[in-house]
Amino acid sequence: MGMIGGGKDAFIGAIHRHAAFMDGLIELACGALSIQPEIARESGKQLFLPQDRIYLTFEEMIAKEKALPEDKRMDFVTIVTPNFAHFAPAMLALENGFHVVIEKPMTFTLEEAMQLKRKVDATGLVLCLTHTYSGYPMVKQARAMMREGTFGKIRKIYVEYAQGWLSRLSEREGNAQAAWRTDPKRSGKAGAMGDIGTHAAHLAEYITGLKITKLCAALNTVVEGRHLDDDGGVLLGFEQEATGVLIATQVAAGEENNLTIRVYGEKGGIEWKQQEPNTLLVKWLDKPMEVLRAGSNYTSALSSFATRNCRTPGGHPEGYLEAFGNIYHNFAQTLMCRLDGSRPTPEMLDFPGVDEGVRGMAFIDNVVASGQSDEKWTTFSV
């Protein structure tokens, strides 16, 4: 793979590398790791890249890699830059025949997302969007149970993503992560809702298979001096009459990365917490709660979508990097099938793509519109 962004000191670039390397299927072949040449060079060196595949711009990387023999060039690009710098390299990569992995939110605007979608559809290339949390095996288990109708008709969906790290005006205190994520020019029109609200919305739609149809949002900028929302609550309507609540906040002081989802149907429901990801609570109206665990022996109780995404037996906790790794792993296996002409299994194809990217950008548009509206309900439009 060729990485765009992710130079030393970047947060998410390192995460992508851990995740990609873990299973021994993917190597870092080249990179345009920073727009600052010095950092690009140093970072490439630290990552053991050969001198001639440390590039200074993504344009250079894509052009030069394309010029290499097919069996030498990178197989795909992975884009880990801030939001405003997703679209251009993604589009250029697709235009030049490279598959793409891209951080969420997929683009800076919904319009860009639509363009990428059209390009992906036209080229038949694969775009993988790293909505990490859908890579956890017990999230996949929850989705499988919902699909099978285990709990009857779905009624209620509660999802929340609470962090505390923006409780202060850290963007003015030298925190680079905070700086770009709260800057409308780099992050987009939403703050917390774009950064983590999109994860929550995706998780809800992924697990339930139901799409959000309307929403009513109250967005707040809690910390004075900040330029984007850092907090919000959203009432949700879904397909098939399900309803729910979405909370996303970055000012819940003392919270780390508290993403939690609960879904209830007629007969019971599930609860999953990202901070204890190997456990899926399965609640029942008429019998005791069950605790499903990733990697367990009672494999008959677990869907193949869950078991295929575990690397260890039960009791050996897997975490965030493994969930991230699952997305890369499934993406890589899909590409390998393309190479050898075989047909990827549904489990291999189970990673977020360009359609999820479009939904995410639409979520941002709709939730911001609702936040500014005096009417209760805003119809979710794409």
Add this chain to the structure above:
Amino acid sequence: MGMIGGGKDAFIGAIHRHAAFMDGLIELACGALSIQPEIARESGKQLFLPQDRIYLTFEEMIAKEKALPEDKRMDFVTIVTPNFAHFAPAMLALENGFHVVIEKPMTFTLEEAMQLKRKVDATGLVLCLTHTYSGYPMVKQARAMMREGTFGKIRKIYVEYAQGWLSRLSEREGNAQAAWRTDPKRSGKAGAMGDIGTHAAHLAEYITGLKITKLCAALNTVVEGRHLDDDGGVLLGFEQEATGVLIATQVAAGEENNLTIRVYGEKGGIEWKQQEPNTLLVKWLDKPMEVLRAGSNYTSALSSFATRNCRTPGGHPEGYLEAFGNIYHNFAQTLMCRLDGSRPTPEMLDFPGVDEGVRGMAFIDNVVASGQSDEKWTTFSV
């Protein structure tokens, strides 16, 4: 005490008795335990009441008890009937000089609540409203920390009360509890919001000391054939710019009595779960989470409002009945102070009263109004 309602097979009457008896300060002196004479008589006998103090109507009870010598008559009435039958006995008791304990919601309508308030103010009698959950010591601890400004300005308040017991149309299946609670003629204009939403709203205001100023509600009747809301989500505005979310649902299949509150200020916050009530999680922006426990030795860390409401040392779990008992205990001690002319301490006076009853009825009115409105925000009016 004299009990109105609470005959055999009633749920909450038995709870009140356990709670009242626990500390040895209160005895059941008499009762009008059912409107069905046979049940009233049998229930009284089972409770070891003397024959002549088993009454068939609350009017009879109040009249005959008043006719007894002062040191023989009951000291107060406790009203544990369905909502529609709260006001009349409460008013009659107050008019005849008896203090009153009353189940929540205080009345059937806000107008009745206002009348009770005026009567209490006029007579100087004590009305105690059994919002049980504010009787837990760790709830009182949370309130004490908020009052002292431990976390700086309060920013976010999340409260939810999730039950699953109305996931089916149980009111048509012979469930007496379900029958009256989902019947607008007996329960009032709200279902879940009246039954448990009022608890959640009270808990939020009790802990933070901030009043709800506006709300945006989506109320649902999820189970077909039901006549009142059984589910809802509410976006909240509070005094001093705090905001929040309230969830109340009785169709979260598999949930028992999952009342949870989290409050975040500038420096940290608290989390309390009714189902693990002896623990208060205290989260901090800049240091590790602390786990405060009821009855602990490190008493300097706990407020007197918490410690005075524990009966056992740390590690001996106290529960719902003890929380309920604390409300009775504080109420009883307040009455005993009246009798001996002493001044009750702030800790003794720490039980919900007629003002909280009025707020609860106003919450019902406002949340139902918002639920029917197309405008996003409804100003909370009393």
Add this chain to the structure above:
Amino acid sequence: MGMIGGGKDAFIGAIHRHAAFMDGLIELACGALSIQPEIARESGKQLFLPQDRIYLTFEEMIAKEKALPEDKRMDFVTIVTPNFAHFAPAMLALENGFHVVIEKPMTFTLEEAMQLKRKVDATGLVLCLTHTYSGYPMVKQARAMMREGTFGKIRKIYVEYAQGWLSRLSEREGNAQAAWRTDPKRSGKAGAMGDIGTHAAHLAEYITGLKITKLCAALNTVVEGRHLDDDGGVLLGFEQEATGVLIATQVAAGEENNLTIRVYGEKGGIEWKQQEPNTLLVKWLDKPMEVLRAGSNYTSALSSFATRNCRTPGGHPEGYLEAFGNIYHNFAQTLMCRLDGSRPTPEMLDFPGVDEGVRGMAFIDNVVASGQSDEKWTTFSV
């Protein structure tokens, strides 16, 4: 009931009263609440006892109560004095025809315990031993599942009781509880093993129905200057080839009252923690763990021994006082059956008695002997 010991400031006397009063079946009729006359009088007054039933010695109480007409006198005595002062009042009560409730350990020596056993057998009176923890509904549920062979043959039993309150030499710092419990003249030949080890051993035998047959103990006096063991670990052999480990310590600094038991059979097992008593974890070799909860709706999953000892529906936590209350409640119902000539149900008879008291005293003897022995195994003898 007539209480012996339990004057103001005593710990366990107050607990007994809360527990006894809770269900409205038992009243405090009289007391010999302290050997210090002033405290006995004041305590009696605080507890609303009539002047003439505040006694200064247990001999006086038993004599004068016996002289009252049968329908006026106390029905039983409850003995809440330190260990060395259990036997004399218990024996005198039995000799005078009174039933007895008594704190554990039952006596000061095994020999005294044997004498009580013979007296109980001879008189047919009821002796109830307050091993509180067997009063919890989910402990009873665990026992019921074991009895039914739910998990196949029982293999492993791990029980531990960890406290931290004796981590310092508190007996020299004015802590009255610590003073008598660490004093061989008042507590007996064992410290931690007598105070809490007996609870752990009883719980293990109660739940599994298997008796300890041999043990290997390492007892320690960790805090310098202390006169009894404050810590110990014990390897256990049980009937039917089950084995286990018992830990009892009062120097686990930071622990409150951490009593935990796990039992494993061929097919699965249970885990119960006193500090979260309403939950019973049920683990299975071949399927997901289940979480059984006290008071739940899925009553078919719960034994009548569990459900009869719950006062509230699921999600309304009951605690230590309710468990204690269950012992009093079952004892009281057994006595009421005697009064009206009916036959108590097995559920009513489910409280610890004189046999458990003898086993407890034998445990103390055997564990102390093993602690002093250089041989690995000491056969458990009574």
Add this chain to the structure above:
Amino acid sequence: MGMIGGGKDAFIGAIHRHAAFMDGLIELACGALSIQPEIARESGKQLFLPQDRIYLTFEEMIAKEKALPEDKRMDFVTIVTPNFAHFAPAMLALENGFHVVIEKPMTFTLEEAMQLKRKVDATGLVLCLTHTYSGYPMVKQARAMMREGTFGKIRKIYVEYAQGWLSRLSEREGNAQAAWRTDPKRSGKAGAMGDIGTHAAHLAEYITGLKITKLCAALNTVVEGRHLDDDGGVLLGFEQEATGVLIATQVAAGEENNLTIRVYGEKGGIEWKQQEPNTLLVKWLDKPMEVLRAGSNYTSALSSFATRNCRTPGGHPEGYLEAFGNIYHNFAQTLMCRLDGSRPTPEMLDFPGVDEGVRGMAFIDNVVASGQSDEKWTTFSV
């Protein structure tokens, strides 16, 4: 690295690869992946090894790799065969100048372990023993707190490792893992005590810095027909008068990989559970429990030994593979220092080595001897 053992379908070989690859510092250069040539070849191909570096025996691999130019040959071997096949390849690798990573227990016998120790001492090569659990950041945090005397003198150490996967005679049911681990010819003289008891003993010594000085073991073969212990309880004495209990069992039906350690000193203590590895409970005698979390912001509260072994910020759970990866990462960084002549930091050197391997083998010898002895205490000898 060159891998010995770990062909397809082996459990621990795949784990080693995930762990080694994760940080991008280590590549699989060659392998002797199975003693069955067909499997060795297929496995090598699946792992993308070049044809000429897929070896059929470890002797061939070591010889041929040594013959390669220094910058082409493997830097170290990693040995992931069953216990009986650890010593020979390790010794041959050391004799030929290769560093070694080796699975625990280090050898088949204590004598072999002593020989390896002498060879390591003589050659100055690095031997890394994969006691995974000491790779977790919060284990390192616990160790750092103990070293700093945070809790005063250490008094009690409880460690247990409970699994259920050998509850049946799986070694006769085609389970290859069970087959070798319960076979004295391949596993050694201990079963559960060798497989997981050694982990528990190492964890206790690693965290506390105290060595076991005596022990009293009861070992059991619970499942009929098995040839080694599958269960045991051990009373422990440590240096500096600390005492403790170690439990290791593979017949706790329903347990996954429940490794838990608690250590108590004069002022408080710690609790860590492998199944929730990112949390360290810190208990205090005189103040509320604190919950330390891996990756947290309050870095001043965390030791550099903890923070250097986290890859993600708080709330992004890391697990077993990351802990395993930390051992490889620290080992690799130590080797890189050797290559560039710099001095590794104490944090880099923080991985188990040959001394821990010798202690582990001595633990096996001593615990088996104690299990067979009628005397209570066996002095721990090496």
